[in-house]
Amino acid sequence: MRFDWTDQGTPTVEAARCTGCGLCTRLCPDQMFQLENGKAQVVAGSFLGCIACGHCVAGCPTGCITVRGRGMTGDDALPLPPKDTQASADQLRTLMLTRRSIRRFTAEPVDRAALDQILEAATTAPMGIPPSDVGVLVFHGRDRVQAFSEDACAAFARLGWLLHPVTLTLMRPLLGKENHRAMRDFVRPLLQALVAERAAGRDDFTYDAPAAMLFHYGPESDGADAHIAATYAMLMAESLGLGSCMLGTTAGLSHDKQFKQKYGVPPKNKFGLGLVLGHPQEVFRRGIRRRLADVRFA
Numbered sequence: 001m002r003f004d005w006t007d008q009g010t011p012t013v014e015a016a017r018c019t020g021c022g023l024c025t026r027l028c029p030d031q032m033f034q035l036e037n038g039k040a041q042v043v044a045g046s047f048l049g050c051i052a053c054g055h056c057v058a059g060c061p062t063g064c065i066t067v068r069g070r071g072m073t074g075d076d077a078l079p080l081p082p083k084d085t086q087a088s089a090d091q092l093r094t095l096m097l098t099r100r101s102i103r104r105f106t107a108e109p110v111d112r113a114a115l116d117q118i119l120e121a122a123t124t125a126p127m128g129i130p131p132s133d134v135g136v137l138v139f140h141g142r143d144r145v146q147a148f149s150e151d152a153c154a155a156f157a158r159l160g161w162l163l164h165p166v167t168l169t170l171m172r173p174l175l176g177k178e179n180h181r182a183m184r185d186f187v188r189p190l191l192q193a194l195v196a197e198r199a200a201g202r203d204d205f206t207y208d209a210p211a212a213m214l215f216h217y218g219p220e221s222d223g224a225d226a227h228i229a230a231t232y233a234m235l236m237a238e239s240l241g242l243g244s245c246m247l248g249t250t251a252g253l254s255h256d257k258q259f260k261q262k263y264g265v266p267p268k269n270k271f272g273l274g275l276v277l278g279h280p281q282e283v284f285r286r287g288i289r290r291r292l293a294d295v296r297f298a
């Protein structure tokens with residue numbers, strides 16, 4: 001579903017099944033429901049109109065509300081698993097603390113069913129404003145991941161002009177001091193190293209993984225959408241016993257028409273995070289304490 005500002009969601013209430021409980025009037029962030037004669041009625045919203053967030057559909061006790069448009073169809077309400085199957089805070093913390101970035105994988109392939117579960121997890125991620133304009137390229141099997149790695153490194157090599165010190169100096173006023181330094185002293189040498197390693201027959205980009213995903217997003221959506229979707233995917237992979245590692249270098253592919261063309265990605269889309277996936281070779285025995293740079297209750 002491509003993002004379109006002009007598309008509106010259209011909520012419908014099946015009056016015969018509406019009990020007039022009024023929950024939809026409280027759940028809708030845009031106040032698109034009012035009770036009239038004991039039944040919910042759809043009215044003009046207060047701000048954006050219906051953005052198809054789905055709150056009314058998810059909350060309605062009788063299931064009498066449907067939303068169509070802006071990415072939703074009439075049958076998007078899913079039964080929720082029983083509450084007692086929800087991960088506890090301890091279980092979730094264990095999952096998060098146990099997860100490490102995995103860069104060495106066994107030769108065992110990743111099941112297609114696992115990839116489907118991971119993709120389904122990504123569809124549950126929040127987005128700045130619905131519908132999601134996040135796309136995913138899935139590379140299933142070591143050969144396909146290697147082809148992706150080869151194509152990506154070729155694209156990084158073509159980026160040489162953009163990251164050339166002269167170009168970067170010219171772009172410094174736009175980039176700002178910190179970004180300019182990061183491009184010059186980190187991104188450029190890193191991409192150059194990936195290209196050189198690839199030429200030497202080593203895969204320091206996708207780490208010989210048996211599966212990979214590459215998240216991209218449309219020009220009018222928030223890049224954070226793709227990052228959050230990738231994060232949800234990563235956590236689901238972890239819960240399925242798969243190791244994963246995010247790839248930030250994939251953002252560089254946003255500037256390469258040839259790569260986008262080959263993989264059918266719209267020219268104006270940008271690449272967010274990549275995710276390599278597979279069965280971990282090594283087992284970790286301890287978690288690592290990390291600290292946020294700054295926390296204050298202001």
Ligand SMILES: Cc1cc2nc3c(=O)[nH]c(=O)nc-3n(C[C@H](O)[C@H](O)[C@H](O)COP(=O)(O)O)c2cc1C
Nearest residue numbers: 099100101102103205245246247248249250273288
């Ligand atoms: C935005 C982002 C980009 C990343 N890019 C890469 C990458 O290109 N290559 C890589 O090997 N690891 C990459 N990583 C993984 C980090 O290096 C890793 O998360 C970090 O070292 C902390 O280790 P942990 O994930 O095991 O806690 C990335 C992680 C994030 C969040």
